[in-house]
Amino acid sequence: MSLTAVLDRIDAQMPDATARLLEFLRIPSISTDPAYAEACQDAADWLVADLQSIGIAAEKRATPKHPMVVGHAGQDAPDGAPHLLFYGHYDVQPVDPLELWARDPFDPAVEQTPKGEVIRGRGTSDDKGQLMTFVEACRAWREVHGALPCRITFFFEGEEESGSPSLIPFMQENAEELRADIALICDTGLFQSKTSAIVTMLRGMVSEEVTITGPDKDLHSGFFGGIAANPIRVLSKVLAGLHDDTGRVTLPGFYDGIPELSPELRAQWEGLGFDHAQFLGDVGLSQPAGEDGRMPLEMIWSRPTAEVNGIWGGYTGDGFKTVLPSQASAKISFRLVEGQDPDAIRDAFRAHVNAALPVDCSAAFTAHGGSRAGIMDISDPAFEAARAALSEEWPGDAAYVGCGGSIPIAGHFGEILGMTAMLIGFGKDDDAIHSPNEKYDMESFHKGTRSWARILDALSGAKE
């Protein structure tokens, strides 16, 4: 009864919610470009004012770069109701190449498209539109009930698109204030643009750069070819040796400690109807190229990988130069899953390279980052409650899914604040985040807002 009224309120206030989102989107809060530092302040101020307008004690908090916004509400909620933290980010990606945009990226508008209404503009999907689904749900709830159903901490950052340099120190310094029972993050998408989903597995990553040096200067392959060690050949051999013929990574111990998928999760994933032919077909491929005998969703969600992300050495311009180069380099990343230790993987890779070096060749390594996989504890009843709530709003059953990429914030909540994070979002595959003509479907905005109302209802009840 009370939820129905909130949902009705959300439906009724969609024009106003859209107008607010458009206002928020007009602020060009590009975090990575110092020219937009003032706009980042403006975006934080806008959020503070908007939160305050619905009775949330919010304030802007300085960092060495762009400010955080922290708000608190519902301290007077009933005993037993959970304390939630909601995270989003108000900063956006740069907009270049500007000439590929069909409209000014910071003059957003609602457009009719053959697939339905969309809001077009930078930040619509990543992450201002998604962030506002939660705020709008809170607004409707409060307008109907006069208060939020549980204690909620709002936590917005403005550096997500530029590496979040202030995030960890801020979380550490304000741990007591930020700690809650569970973190809600709205920065992900629907599964294949249609099935609502909670991301419960994030792959970790080890990224590494290696440079192999042979001769101490570039040589002429006419004079030295055949007698001098060629670092490109050495590097090729190193990289070719990273996988066996079945697609498995050959580093000793690489698969140690990795659990097999539980029968429940396997069944759920099989039920998702993942169309890998279409997924690959969209990028010009036809067959899964991972480990033999693994289903495609495993390959991208729950199995580790070794990929070469870049390689260079010798002459790479037009025409031909018969250089026998002094050096060759590659950037290699390993996507990690549950059970894998980034440091051990990095050590194993370096040992693999060093063992393959012939006489007269040396290797230098640069570590570019390492993080463990993020595995959410779905035994927390909040997960099943949220999944049931999503299943009410969207067609079909909501699913626990993986995410092949890394979302560092989820790990930070676990490591710094001891909180599980629940990643729920409503983006679609064609939202063009980080690209020209970014959009967010009006369906995502509307049903996303309704989803959060349902989840608030379910979680406040779940802890009773």
Next chain:
Amino acid sequence: MSLTAVLDRIDAQMPDATARLLEFLRIPSISTDPAYAEACQDAADWLVADLQSIGIAAEKRATPKHPMVVGHAGQDAPDGAPHLLFYGHYDVQPVDPLELWARDPFDPAVEQTPKGEVIRGRGTSDDKGQLMTFVEACRAWREVHGALPCRITFFFEGEEESGSPSLIPFMQENAEELRADIALICDTGLFQSKTSAIVTMLRGMVSEEVTITGPDKDLHSGFFGGIAANPIRVLSKVLAGLHDDTGRVTLPGFYDGIPELSPELRAQWEGLGFDHAQFLGDVGLSQPAGEDGRMPLEMIWSRPTAEVNGIWGGYTGDGFKTVLPSQASAKISFRLVEGQDPDAIRDAFRAHVNAALPVDCSAAFTAHGGSRAGIMDISDPAFEAARAALSEEWPGDAAYVGCGGSIPIAGHFGEILGMTAMLIGFGKDDDAIHSPNEKYDMESFHKGTRSWARILDALSGAKE
């Protein structure tokens, strides 16, 4: 007696010869840069005038780019004397980076160095200084004897440093005029800067570029890593598979038809005292990295190679991007020796790549050039005569040597004019040709000139 007078004359006229060379060097005849087209005309004019000054009927001959200089002398030489052709090039390499030069590259001078007197400037060693050793020998001969000892055709081009686009058409169109008994080319060096040498083996070359395409666009390795084919991995495997563990190239038929070194040549090469430890030590290496069981000089002179000269793909800038690239490319060259067919080697390489392609990957090839190895017929008595003459001038016995690189002109004389070429030069390893501060040792200039007088004497006698 007659030779002694010529050698004395050479010694006496060294100051004048040096002055002439300095004048020639002041003309900035950079062939690859259109801004210096007029200077190339000037250099050709200078040569015509210099040849005419010693009684040679010389003229500038237009080509679509820089002119040739052709001269004839000695048509009245005794019956039975051979007809020689001498080839050199008057164009020079560009001079950038100019800031690394200790002096204006076109304001040459004689400098005292700890190793002796040198002429410093662009083109001193490559090839104006070398070219003038022959001209000065002819001048002295004529001044002593009133005529040259045999018929000589002079043939100088101005495009050697920019790919010689006019050379083959000019040789074809003027074949009758240019054909002689043997071609003399002065554009090579002393063996290890001390032993006089005739180059009798030049490796050929096949150069090839390959691009492997997997997905039809760059992908994010978080979303696609583990399921999508990675062209860098495919390319690495292709390249790693080009050699076996003994350093041999694995392409089928690669070694077919290659003769083993003759016992005589092997003995001569063994007698050269090639210091491979120093040769490699100069570039930071310690051990020959070629085929097991081959002596180092074989590796660079008479054995074929496969080298990767360049590789690129994915993200190669600072930091890290987890791109899974659409394409990866490499430039590969094969140095060929006697018995190998460039077309067959190219076909075998392409078949090797295509056989290694997994599903969803394709390869595109660009041929950058192909030439057979050049093997001089040392059974022509001119070779032993020239070798004996060089051995008179320089310490130790002159040697037949190989050259790991390719000197296309030698092949053109054989293919177009049916002439054997004898490559004799006096450059040293530290001449810095193609680099800043190029120099030519005064010893090279002086003893080089004397060497040609001895060779003229020996060859005119050899045919009697």
